[in-house]
Amino acid sequence: MVYYWPMATDRLSRTFAALADPTRRAILGRLSIDSSTVSDLAAPFDMSLPAVSKHLAVLERAGLISKIRDAQWRRATLRAAPLGEAASWIGDYRQFWELSFDSLDEHLDAHLGVEAESTPVLASTEELSKN
Numbered sequence: 001m002v003y004y005w006p007m008a009t010d011r012l013s014r015t016f017a018a019l020a021d022p023t024r025r026a027i028l029g030r031l032s033i034d035s036s037t038v039s040d041l042a043a044p045f046d047m048s049l050p051a052v053s054k055h056l057a058v059l060e061r062a063g064l065i066s067k068i069r070d071a072q073w074r075r076a077t078l079r080a081a082p083l084g085e086a087a088s089w090i091g092d093y094r095q096f097w098e099l100s101f102d103s104l105d106e107h108l109d110a111h112l113g114v115e116a117e118s119t120p121v122l123a124s125t126e127e128l129s130k131n
Helices: 011-019 022-031 038-042 049-061 081-091 094-118 125-130
Strands: 065-070 073-078
Touching: 011 022, 011 049, 011 081, 022 038, 022 049, 022 065, 022 073, 038 049, 038 073, 049 065
Parallel strands: none
Antiparallel strands: 065 073
């Protein structure tokens, strides 16, 4: 089932809205390998061609794919620029998360460092198989 949200006005919001659905992410994964017809894209999914076409329409509105007429077939092709913009936006927060994790590591080392070092480590699978 395709869910409709109010139309996002900016491209980044449309990109994230389109990526929110696992079927659309799977379609993009297939298109990252090669362009494909709607029928070929629909094959692995347990849904009708019109349902897949609705997913493709969401991806097209987000600018993530384009449809090309190839004789009697319509082929969908991946357009990567919006994915790059989304990755860049996420990347802006990478430094924040890295600093947060570094602070957490320092805190744990300061408060649990001695205890953590004395905590017994589980045996490896090799050691267990010897017994």
